[in-house]
Amino acid sequence: MSTFDDRTDAGERLANDLERRGLEADIVLGIPRGALPVARPVADALEADLDVVVARKLGAPENPELALGAVASDGTVWYNDGLVDRVGASAGYLEDVREAEAENARQKADRYRETPGLAPLEGKRVVVVDDGVATGATARACLRQVRAAGAGSVVLAVPVGSPRSVEELEGDADDVVALETPADFRAVGQYYRDFGQVTDEDAIAYLER
Incomplete structure:
Protein backbone atom coordinates (compact mmCIF):
# COMPACT_ATOMS: atom_id res chain seq x y z
CA MET A 1 0.00 0.00 0.00
CA ALA A 55 -4.87 27.19 8.25
CA ARG A 56 -6.75 25.35 10.98
CA LYS A 57 -9.66 22.98 10.70
CA LEU A 58 -13.02 23.95 12.20
CA GLY A 59 -14.13 21.02 14.32
CA ALA A 60 -17.75 19.97 14.71
CA PRO A 61 -19.62 20.27 18.01
CA GLU A 62 -18.92 17.21 20.16
CA ASN A 63 -16.57 15.90 17.45
CA PRO A 64 -13.58 18.23 16.93
CA GLU A 65 -11.89 15.75 14.57
CA LEU A 66 -14.72 16.19 12.06
CA ALA A 67 -13.81 19.21 9.92
CA LEU A 68 -16.74 21.49 9.09
CA GLY A 69 -14.31 23.66 7.17
CA ALA A 70 -11.08 25.54 7.79
CA VAL A 71 -9.84 29.07 8.42
CA ALA A 72 -6.54 30.63 7.38
CA SER A 73 -4.41 32.92 9.53
CA ASP A 74 -5.93 36.04 7.95
CA GLY A 75 -9.48 34.87 8.74
CA THR A 76 -10.20 33.57 5.22
CA VAL A 77 -12.66 30.74 5.76
CA TRP A 78 -14.16 27.84 3.87
CA TYR A 79 -17.17 25.88 5.13
CA ASN A 80 -18.35 22.46 4.03
CA ASP A 81 -21.95 23.62 3.79
CA GLY A 82 -23.39 20.13 3.37
CA LEU A 83 -21.64 18.86 6.49
CA VAL A 84 -22.52 22.00 8.47
CA ASP A 85 -26.19 21.37 7.66
CA ARG A 86 -25.93 17.67 8.52
CA VAL A 87 -24.49 18.23 11.99
CA GLY A 88 -26.74 21.22 12.65
CA ALA A 89 -23.94 23.60 13.68
CA SER A 90 -25.37 27.03 14.53
CA ALA A 91 -24.13 30.31 13.07
CA GLY A 92 -23.00 31.32 16.54
CA TYR A 93 -20.98 28.15 17.00
CA LEU A 94 -19.35 28.56 13.59
CA GLU A 95 -18.36 32.16 14.30
CA ASP A 96 -16.92 31.28 17.71
CA VAL A 97 -14.83 28.41 16.36
CA ARG A 98 -13.77 30.48 13.35
CA GLU A 99 -12.48 33.28 15.58
CA ALA A 100 -10.67 30.87 17.90
CA GLU A 101 -9.03 28.86 15.13
CA ALA A 102 -8.09 31.96 13.12
CA GLU A 103 -6.21 33.22 16.17
CA ASN A 104 -4.56 29.80 16.60
CA ALA A 105 -3.52 29.91 12.93
CA ARG A 106 -2.09 33.43 13.36
CA GLN A 107 -0.07 32.35 16.39
CA LYS A 108 1.21 29.30 14.54
CA ALA A 109 2.22 31.40 11.52
CA ASP A 110 4.06 33.82 13.81
CA ARG A 111 6.11 30.91 15.24
CA TYR A 112 7.34 30.08 11.76
CA ARG A 113 7.92 33.55 10.30
CA GLU A 114 10.18 36.39 11.42
CA THR A 115 7.54 38.90 10.34
CA PRO A 116 3.81 38.51 11.07
CA GLY A 117 1.31 37.37 8.47
CA LEU A 118 1.80 35.95 5.01
CA ALA A 119 4.82 36.59 2.79
Whole structure:
Protein backbone atom coordinates (compact mmCIF):
# COMPACT_ATOMS: atom_id res chain seq x y z
CA MET A 1 0.00 0.00 0.00
CA SER A 2 2.85 2.42 0.84
CA THR A 3 3.84 4.61 -2.10
CA PHE A 4 6.44 6.89 -0.49
CA ASP A 5 9.25 6.08 1.94
CA ASP A 6 8.72 9.31 3.88
CA ARG A 7 7.84 12.95 3.30
CA THR A 8 11.27 13.81 1.90
CA ASP A 9 10.99 11.01 -0.67
CA ALA A 10 7.52 12.27 -1.57
CA GLY A 11 8.86 15.81 -1.93
CA GLU A 12 11.68 14.71 -4.21
CA ARG A 13 9.28 12.81 -6.46
CA LEU A 14 6.89 15.75 -6.49
CA ALA A 15 9.76 18.10 -7.36
CA ASN A 16 10.80 15.86 -10.27
CA ASP A 17 7.26 15.85 -11.61
CA LEU A 18 6.91 19.63 -11.39
CA GLU A 19 10.27 20.09 -13.13
CA ARG A 20 9.18 17.79 -15.95
CA ARG A 21 6.06 19.91 -16.36
CA GLY A 22 8.23 23.00 -16.72
CA LEU A 23 6.54 24.68 -13.77
CA GLU A 24 8.10 27.94 -12.63
CA ALA A 25 7.58 29.49 -9.21
CA ASP A 26 8.67 32.51 -7.24
CA ILE A 27 7.70 31.06 -3.88
CA VAL A 28 6.67 27.69 -2.44
CA LEU A 29 4.35 27.71 0.58
CA GLY A 30 4.22 24.63 2.80
CA ILE A 31 1.28 24.01 5.13
CA PRO A 32 2.82 23.32 8.58
CA ARG A 33 3.84 21.08 9.96
CA GLY A 34 3.79 17.98 7.80
CA ALA A 35 4.23 19.72 4.46
CA LEU A 36 7.61 21.29 5.17
CA PRO A 37 9.72 18.14 4.51
CA VAL A 38 7.77 17.76 1.23
CA ALA A 39 8.00 21.42 0.27
CA ARG A 40 11.77 21.79 0.84
CA PRO A 41 12.83 19.62 -2.15
CA VAL A 42 10.16 21.31 -4.28
CA ALA A 43 11.45 24.79 -3.45
CA ASP A 44 15.05 23.71 -4.06
CA ALA A 45 14.23 22.16 -7.44
CA LEU A 46 12.25 25.19 -8.58
CA GLU A 47 14.87 27.59 -7.16
CA ALA A 48 12.10 29.33 -5.24
CA ASP A 49 11.84 30.77 -1.74
CA LEU A 50 10.20 28.55 0.87
CA ASP A 51 7.68 29.95 3.33
CA VAL A 52 4.46 28.87 5.03
CA VAL A 53 0.73 29.39 4.75
CA VAL A 54 -1.29 28.32 7.77
CA ALA A 55 -4.87 27.19 8.25
CA ARG A 56 -6.75 25.35 10.98
CA LYS A 57 -9.66 22.98 10.70
CA LEU A 58 -13.02 23.95 12.20
CA GLY A 59 -14.13 21.02 14.32
CA ALA A 60 -17.75 19.97 14.71
CA PRO A 61 -19.62 20.27 18.01
CA GLU A 62 -18.92 17.21 20.16
CA ASN A 63 -16.57 15.90 17.45
CA PRO A 64 -13.58 18.23 16.93
CA GLU A 65 -11.89 15.75 14.57
CA LEU A 66 -14.72 16.19 12.06
CA ALA A 67 -13.81 19.21 9.92
CA LEU A 68 -16.74 21.49 9.09
CA GLY A 69 -14.31 23.66 7.17
CA ALA A 70 -11.08 25.54 7.79
CA VAL A 71 -9.84 29.07 8.42
CA ALA A 72 -6.54 30.63 7.38
CA SER A 73 -4.41 32.92 9.53
CA ASP A 74 -5.93 36.04 7.95
CA GLY A 75 -9.48 34.87 8.74
CA THR A 76 -10.20 33.57 5.22
CA VAL A 77 -12.66 30.74 5.76
CA TRP A 78 -14.16 27.84 3.87
CA TYR A 79 -17.17 25.88 5.13
CA ASN A 80 -18.35 22.46 4.03
CA ASP A 81 -21.95 23.62 3.79
CA GLY A 82 -23.39 20.13 3.37
CA LEU A 83 -21.64 18.86 6.49
CA VAL A 84 -22.52 22.00 8.47
CA ASP A 85 -26.19 21.37 7.66
CA ARG A 86 -25.93 17.67 8.52
CA VAL A 87 -24.49 18.23 11.99
CA GLY A 88 -26.74 21.22 12.65
CA ALA A 89 -23.94 23.60 13.68
CA SER A 90 -25.37 27.03 14.53
CA ALA A 91 -24.13 30.31 13.07
CA GLY A 92 -23.00 31.32 16.54
CA TYR A 93 -20.98 28.15 17.00
CA LEU A 94 -19.35 28.56 13.59
CA GLU A 95 -18.36 32.16 14.30
CA ASP A 96 -16.92 31.28 17.71
CA VAL A 97 -14.83 28.41 16.36
CA ARG A 98 -13.77 30.48 13.35
CA GLU A 99 -12.48 33.28 15.58
CA ALA A 100 -10.67 30.87 17.90
CA GLU A 101 -9.03 28.86 15.13
CA ALA A 102 -8.09 31.96 13.12
CA GLU A 103 -6.21 33.22 16.17
CA ASN A 104 -4.56 29.80 16.60
CA ALA A 105 -3.52 29.91 12.93
CA ARG A 106 -2.09 33.43 13.36
CA GLN A 107 -0.07 32.35 16.39
CA LYS A 108 1.21 29.30 14.54
CA ALA A 109 2.22 31.40 11.52
CA ASP A 110 4.06 33.82 13.81
CA ARG A 111 6.11 30.91 15.24
CA TYR A 112 7.34 30.08 11.76
CA ARG A 113 7.92 33.55 10.30
CA GLU A 114 10.18 36.39 11.42
CA THR A 115 7.54 38.90 10.34
CA PRO A 116 3.81 38.51 11.07
CA GLY A 117 1.31 37.37 8.47
CA LEU A 118 1.80 35.95 5.01
CA ALA A 119 4.82 36.59 2.79
CA PRO A 120 4.23 39.30 0.13
CA LEU A 121 2.56 37.48 -2.79
CA GLU A 122 1.32 40.26 -5.05
CA GLY A 123 1.76 39.10 -8.66
CA LYS A 124 3.92 36.12 -7.68
CA ARG A 125 3.82 32.57 -9.03
CA VAL A 126 2.94 30.52 -5.96
CA VAL A 127 3.04 26.77 -5.36
CA VAL A 128 1.20 25.58 -2.25
CA VAL A 129 2.42 22.18 -1.01
CA ASP A 130 0.89 19.73 1.45
CA ASP A 131 1.86 16.16 2.32
CA GLY A 132 -1.52 14.94 1.07
CA VAL A 133 -5.17 15.85 0.71
CA ALA A 134 -7.94 14.01 2.54
CA THR A 135 -10.94 16.34 2.97
CA GLY A 136 -9.03 19.27 1.45
CA ALA A 137 -10.39 21.70 4.06
CA THR A 138 -7.09 23.25 5.16
CA ALA A 139 -5.73 23.31 1.61
CA ARG A 140 -8.82 25.14 0.41
CA ALA A 141 -8.59 27.82 3.11
CA CYS A 142 -4.88 28.27 2.34
CA LEU A 143 -5.50 28.59 -1.40
CA ARG A 144 -8.16 31.21 -0.77
CA GLN A 145 -5.80 33.20 1.44
CA VAL A 146 -3.11 33.09 -1.25
CA ARG A 147 -5.62 34.24 -3.86
CA ALA A 148 -6.78 37.08 -1.59
CA ALA A 149 -3.14 38.17 -1.18
CA GLY A 150 -2.97 38.91 -4.90
CA ALA A 151 -0.88 36.00 -6.18
CA GLY A 152 -0.39 36.03 -9.94
CA SER A 153 -0.87 32.27 -10.19
CA VAL A 154 -1.58 29.52 -7.67
CA VAL A 155 -0.76 25.82 -8.03
CA LEU A 156 -1.50 23.18 -5.38
CA ALA A 157 0.98 20.29 -5.41
CA VAL A 158 0.61 17.14 -3.29
CA PRO A 159 2.05 13.63 -3.41
CA VAL A 160 -1.31 11.93 -2.82
CA GLY A 161 -4.93 12.83 -2.39
CA SER A 162 -8.54 11.74 -2.43
CA PRO A 163 -9.74 11.83 -6.05
CA ARG A 164 -12.87 13.72 -5.06
CA SER A 165 -11.04 16.31 -2.96
CA VAL A 166 -8.38 16.86 -5.61
CA GLU A 167 -11.09 17.45 -8.21
CA GLU A 168 -12.97 19.87 -5.93
CA LEU A 169 -9.78 21.83 -5.17
CA GLU A 170 -9.30 22.58 -8.86
CA GLY A 171 -11.82 25.38 -8.42
CA ASP A 172 -9.50 27.16 -5.97
CA ALA A 173 -6.24 26.94 -7.94
CA ASP A 174 -4.99 27.47 -11.47
CA ASP A 175 -3.76 23.88 -11.41
CA VAL A 176 -3.69 20.96 -8.99
CA VAL A 177 -0.88 18.41 -9.24
CA ALA A 178 -1.28 15.12 -7.35
CA LEU A 179 1.13 12.26 -8.04
CA GLU A 180 -1.35 9.67 -6.81
CA THR A 181 -5.16 9.76 -6.54
CA PRO A 182 -6.04 6.19 -5.47
CA ALA A 183 -9.65 5.15 -5.97
CA ASP A 184 -9.58 3.39 -2.56
CA PHE A 185 -8.09 6.42 -0.74
CA ARG A 186 -8.86 6.45 2.99
CA ALA A 187 -6.11 8.44 4.72
CA VAL A 188 -2.91 10.23 3.71
CA GLY A 189 -0.73 8.27 6.11
CA GLN A 190 -1.45 4.91 4.51
CA TYR A 191 0.61 5.94 1.47
CA TYR A 192 3.78 6.57 3.51
CA ARG A 193 6.02 3.94 5.07
CA ASP A 194 7.13 6.55 7.60
CA PHE A 195 4.47 9.14 8.46
CA GLY A 196 5.72 10.20 11.87
CA GLN A 197 4.86 13.52 13.47
CA VAL A 198 6.86 16.55 12.35
CA THR A 199 7.66 18.85 15.28
CA ASP A 200 7.60 22.64 15.07
CA GLU A 201 11.38 22.62 15.54
CA ASP A 202 11.88 20.18 12.67
CA ALA A 203 9.52 22.12 10.41
CA ILE A 204 11.27 25.42 11.13
CA ALA A 205 14.61 23.79 10.34
CA TYR A 206 13.41 23.06 6.81
CA LEU A 207 12.61 26.76 6.38
CA GLU A 208 16.07 27.77 7.55
CA ARG A 209 18.05 25.58 5.13
